[in-house]
Amino acid sequence: MYAGSTANAASQAAEPIGASSLQVRVLPAGESFSCPADKSILDAAHAANVLLAYSCRSGQCRSCIGRVIDGKIDYPGGLPQAISREESESGLALFCSAFAVSDLTIEILKPEF
Ligand code: FES
DSSP states (O other): OOOOOOOOGGGGGGSOTTSOEEEEEEETTTEEEEEETTSOHHHHHHHTTOOOOOSSSSSSSOTTEEEEEESOEEOTTOSOTTSOHHHHHTTEEETTTOEESSOEEEEEOOOOO
């Protein structure tokens, strides 16, 4: 006789499956971190204890500049003031203002002072 019920399958629906995080790999060190859609790459890195250089956090100083080696980024607030369209098209990025739209491989560059 089958008297019991199995585990409550409905309790597994609590995970927010739609809230995907993208993976970002940082060169040259090779560290990786998850980047939620609602965080800049810099904020996601810091939340994961991957320390990227920064200063203004608003796209004006270039302290966070780096290169996108693979993948796509977006600037929800528009192209930051401190990077030209030509630089952006060549792969340079300001990670304080950039959001990942795919898994990424990025390279950290020495900031220009
Ligand atoms: S921290 Fe200043 S431009 Fe990114």
